[in-house]
Amino acid sequence: MNDTPRTAILHRMVMPEHVCPYGLKARHLLRSRGYAVEDHHLTTREETDRFKAEHGVATTPQTFIGGERIGGYDDLRRHFGLKVSDPGETSYRPVIALFTMTALMAMAAAFAADGTALSIRAAEWFIAFSMCVLALLKLQNVEKFATMFLNYDLLARRWVPYGRIYPFAEGLAGVLMVAGVLHWISVPVALFIGTVGAASVFKAVYIDRRTLKCACVGGDSTVPLGFVSLTENLMMIAMALWMILKPAM
Incomplete structure (x- = not known):
């Protein structure tokens, strides 16, 4: 041989x-x-x-x-029969990686604070950390994100500066929710941008049947606009409503 x-x-x-x-x-x-x-x-x-x-x-x-x-x-x-990536190919990999990492971060933080990785606080931090990281990705190139955002966001199409404001608002709400302070700021901001975002994605994808890429992870996103994008906004709405209802529980 x-x-x-x-x-x-x-x-x-x-x-x-x-x-x-x-x-x-x-x-x-x-x-x-x-x-x-x-x-x-x-x-x-x-x-x-x-x-x-x-x-x-x-x-x-x-x-x-x-x-x-x-x-x-x-x-x-x-x-050698190996796959060659297409730079423009749509992929859910960025958001899967992001949410996996923020979930692990939230569980690690909860374990350090409370001695348990599975708790209500871990779930709260998961959403808040996700908002912070999503904002960070958008803030890397605000203009590029804002331009991509104009493809589908209902408010940004009526008032263009909203696209540049959005990442800062998302980041601010996320940071305040991590800290658990100033709910009178974080709750209305998250509820507003989440509701507008959810309505915009739902209209573009499920009513108008448009095939677009989501600006959720920044202006270079290859993530298709759809269920994941809608989930991001619904998470913000759920977190805001939870913050409102939590004191009464």
């Missing part, structure tokens, strides 16, 4: 000011697939341009296996 590893030739940019990350990923992928890699470095811009012209390619890295040019990193993944 021949245990000699198969050989792949990899040409990638390795310069003092730049090491191509996709070249590193291609080398790792080849090695993980049992290939011995002949790793050729393109150490200057001129050398890289000559290589591209010689092989008629527009990008590096480039991989060759058995004398055949496979191509760049995405082409290499396709060669």
